[in-house]
Amino acid sequence: MDYLIVGSGLFGSVFAYEAAKRGLKCLVLEKRNHVGGNIYCEQKEDINIHRYGAHIFHTSIKEVWEYINQFAEFNHYINSPIANYKGEIYNLPFNMNTFSKMWNLSKPGEAHNIIETQRLEVEGEPKNLEEQAISLVGRDIYLKLIKGYTEKQWGRDCRDLPADIIKRLPVRFCYDNNYFNDCYQGIPKGGYNQIIEKMLVGSEVLLNVDYNKPEIRSKYEKMAKRIIYTGPIDAYYHYQYGKLEYRSLKFETERFENVNMQGVAVINYTDRETPYTRTIEHKHFEFGMQPVTYVTKEYSLEWEEGQEPFYPVNNEKNLMCLNQYQHLAKSSSNVLFGGRLAEYRYYDMDKTIKSALDAVHNELA
Numbered sequence: 001m002d003y004l005i006v007g008s009g010l011f012g013s014v015f016a017y018e019a020a021k022r023g024l025k026c027l028v029l030e031k032r033n034h035v036g037g038n039i040y041c042e043q044k045e046d047i048n049i050h051r052y053g054a055h056i057f058h059t060s061i062k063e064v065w066e067y068i069n070q071f072a073e074f075n076h077y078i079n080s081p082i083a084n085y086k087g088e089i090y091n092l093p094f095n096m097n098t099f100s101k102m103w104n105l106s107k108p109g110e111a112h113n114i115i116e117t118q119r120l121e122v123e124g125e126p127k128n129l130e131e132q133a134i135s136l137v138g139r140d141i142y143l144k145l146i147k148g149y150t151e152k153q154w155g156r157d158c159r160d161l162p163a164d165i166i167k168r169l170p171v172r173f174c175y176d177n178n179y180f181n182d183c184y185q186g187i188p189k190g191g192y193n194q195i196i197e198k199m200l201v202g203s204e205v206l207l208n209v210d211y212n213k214p215e216i217r218s219k220y221e222k223m224a225k226r227i228i229y230t231g232p233i234d235a236y237y238h239y240q241y242g243k244l245e246y247r248s249l250k251f252e253t254e255r256f257e258n259v260n261m262q263g264v265a266v267i268n269y270t271d272r273e274t275p276y277t278r279t280i281e282h283k284h285f286e287f288g289m290q291p292v293t294y295v296t297k298e299y300s301l302e303w304e305e306g307q308e309p310f311y312p313v314n315n316e317k318n319l320m321c322l323n324q325y326q327h328l329a330k331s332s333s334n335v336l337f338g339g340r341l342a343e344y345r346y347y348d349m350d351k352t353i354k355s356a357l358d359a360v361h362n363e364l365a
Contacts, residue, residue, distance in 0.1 A: 001025045001026065001027045001204075001223050001224035001225075002019065002024040002025050002026065002224060002225055002226065003015070003016075003019055003024060003025070003026045003027070003224050003225070003226050003227070003228055004026075004027050004029070004220060004221070004223055004224035004226070004227045004228070005026055005027065005028045005029070005203070005227075005228040005230075006029050006211045006227065006228065006229045006230055006231050007028075007029075007030065007031070007037065007229070007230030007231055007339065007341075008028050008030040008035035008036060008037060008196065008200065008205065009036065009037025009038065009039070009230060009339060009352070010037065010039065010196075010339075010349060010352045010353055010356065011228075011230045011338045011339035011340075011342075011352050011353075011355065011356045011359075012028060012037075012228060012230045012338075012339070012356075013028075013035070013036075013195075013196050013199040013200055014199060014352075014353055014356035014357065014360070015228050015338070015356050015359060015360060015363075016028055016199060016200055016202075016203040017198075017199040017200070017201075017202075017203075018356075018357070018360040018364065019203075019360075019364065020201070020202030020203055021202075022364055024364075025203075025204075026202075026203040026204070026224075027203070027204045027205075027206070027220070027223060027224060028200060028203050028204065028205045028206070029206050029209040029211050029216075029220060030205065030206065030207050030208075030209065031208070031209065031210045031211070031231070032207065032208070033207050033208055034207065035193075035196050035197070035200060035205060035207070036192060036193055036196040037052075038051075038052035038053070038055070038308075038310075039052075039055050039192040039195075039196070039349065040052065040192065040193065040196075041191035041192050041193050043191065044255075044294060045290060045292055045294075046288070046290055047282055047283045047288055047290055047292075047293070047294055048190070048191035048192075048282060048285070048286065049253060049282045049294050049296070050192075050280065050282055050285070050296075051251070052249070052251070052308070052310075053249060053251070053280070053296075053298055053310075054265065054266050054278075054280050054285075055192065055349065056077065056079045056180075056185065056186075056187065056285070057074065057184075057185065057186060057187065057188070057349055057350070058079070058180040058182040058184065058185040058348070058350065059182050059184050059185075059348075059349075059350030060181075060182045060183050060184065061350055061354055062184075063354075063357075064350045064353050064354050064357075065184040065350075067353060067357070068195065068350075068353065071188075071194065071195040071198045071199065072188035072189065072190065072192075072194050072195050073188070073189050074186035074187065074188055074189065075186050075187050075188075075189050075286060075287070076186055077185070077186050077187040077265075077285055077286070077287075078178050078185060079178070079179040079180055079185065079265070079266070080092075080177040080178060080179060080264065081179060081264065081265070081266040081267065081268060081278075082264055082266075082267055082268070083144075083145050083149075083267070083268045083269075083270045084267050084268070084269050084270065084271075084274075085144045085145065085148075085269075085270045085271050086271050086273075088101075088144070089101070090102065090144070090145060091177045092145075092177070092179060092268065093169075093170040093171075093172065093177075093179050094137060094141060094145070094169065094170060094171045094172065095171075095172040095173070095174060095175060095176055095177065096108060096111065096172070096173060096174055096175045097175055097177060098141075098145075099111035099114075102140060102141065102144070103140070108173035108174070111173060112173060114138065114140075115137060115138045115141075115171070117138075118134065118138030118139045118140065119134065119135055119136070119137075119138055121134055121138075121139060122134050122135040125163075126163040127163065128158065128159045128160065128161060128162065128163055129150065129158045129159070129161035129162065129163055129165050129166055130142070130147070130158040130159045130161075131163065132163035132164075132165075132166050132167075133146050133147075133150075133158070133166050133169070136166070136168065136169045136171070137169055137171055144270060145270050146158075146166075146169075146270070147270075147272070148269075148270050148271045148272035148273075148274075149268055149269070149270040149277060150165075150166075151272055152272065152274075152275075152276075152277050152300055153247065153277055153300045153311075154247065154300070155247070155300065155301075155302055162315065182350075187285045187286055189286065190286075191286075211229075211231065212231060212232075212235045212236065212238075225334070226334055226335075226336065226363075227334060227335045227336070228335075228336050228338065228359075229335050229336065229337050229338075229342055230337075230338055230339035230341060230342050231341055231342060232244065232309060232341045232342070232344075233322070233325045233326070233329065233337055233341070233342050233343070233344060234321070234325055236325075236335075236337075236342075237325055237328055241321050241324040241325060242321050243305070244312065244313075244318050244321055244322060244325075244344055245303065245312075245313040245315075245317075245318050246303035246309035246310060246311060246312055246313060247300055247301065247302070247303055247310060247311040247313065248300075248301045248302070248303040248304075248307040248308055248309060248310055249298055249299065249300060249301065249308070249310050250298075250299040250301055251296050251297070251298055251299075252276075252296065252297045252299070253294055253295070253296040253297075254294070254295055254296075254297075255292060255293075255294055256292065256293050256294070256295060257291070257292055258292070258293050259289065259290070259291060259293065260281075260293065261281055261293050261295050262279065262281050262295065264281070264284060265280060265281055265282070265284035265285050266278055266279070266280055267279050275299060276297040276298055276299045277298055277299065277300050278297075278298050279295055279296065279297050279298070280295065280296045280298065281293055281294070281295045282294055282295075282296070309341060311346055312340075312344045312345065312346060314344075318344075322344050336359060336363065338355060338356060338359050339352060339355070339356075340352065343355075
């Protein structure tokens with residue numbers, strides 16, 4: 001083999017596709033029982049269920065949009081989630097629809113004045129996430145739409161979280177519920193699986209193979225001249241500097257004999273008492289009208305080994321640990337580390353594809 005690719009998510013699959021196009025032989029090892037990483041969809045009763053949480057493709061990178069469209073036709077889905085605070089419904093992101101409901105007003109200047117007045121509560125440099133959020137959007141929005149959701153997401157009080165987790169928050173003084181500012185957005189018609197399957201044509205793929213088990217690694221690591229590794233960077237080095245921390249997620253999916261349960265794909269539950277962070281009604285991603293529906297509750301968890309890592313905890317301790325692993329990676333000349341786990345970064349899908357294409361250019365040009 002020319003390349004051993006560890007992981008069949010977007011980074012590994014894009015690299016495999018480009019290498020195969022150039023006549024190179026790739027062996028892809030996947031730890032799970034399916035390809036596609038976190039964009040994998042499970043189809044039930046003609047509904048594509050996003051197994052690992054809502055994935056809405058959006059980008060402002062024209063090159064990436066044209067690239068992904070060769071593998072699937074995308075629909076015109078626009079992400080317009082809502083927030084549920086103890087039964088009160090608010091539009092997201094924060095915009096004039098949100099402010100009109102919050103304060104019973106209609107003019108942008110009125111909303112702007114309220115936010116500016118409430119921001120003055122925080123003096124000097126914000127010392128924690130609570131002060132940072134109030135300094136950006138004021139106390140009313142913070143208490144109803146940020147505090148509870150964020151504390152569930154991170155498992156900590158907002159006053160105990162660093163300010164830089166929320167460096168900026170989208171605030172629009174217009175009536176626009178489109179969550180993303182990107183010029184390209186949509187969901188692939190028929191789900192994401194077709195994209196990965198087309199990318200992996202021409203490569204050999206083995207499922208249920210955990211490369212980081214010593215006996216597995218010793219079997220496969222010499223089978224290729226070069227390794228593309230997309231798993232956790234600390235696991236590659238057997239945690240010799242300690243384990244990097246993550247937040248994980250738990251999903252509970254329920255079937256309902258109903259055409260339409262919640263009227264929108266995603267609802268964020270922003271009060272602290274509701275145990276889950278959001279619910280996802282998957283059929284709305286593709287404008288489905290099936291007689292049944294599936295709704296997933298999403299819970300945020302402290303990550304433990306054996307669970308899927310989702311969000312890196314980018315505090316000082318973890319960044320120092322990451323620097324040590326990255327120093328080791330520089331000396332591993334036959335390995336290219338790429339993707340969210342290998343780089344310990346939260347990547348949107350388009351950034352993952354762009355990173356993979358950059359790696360292809362550097363590696364195969």
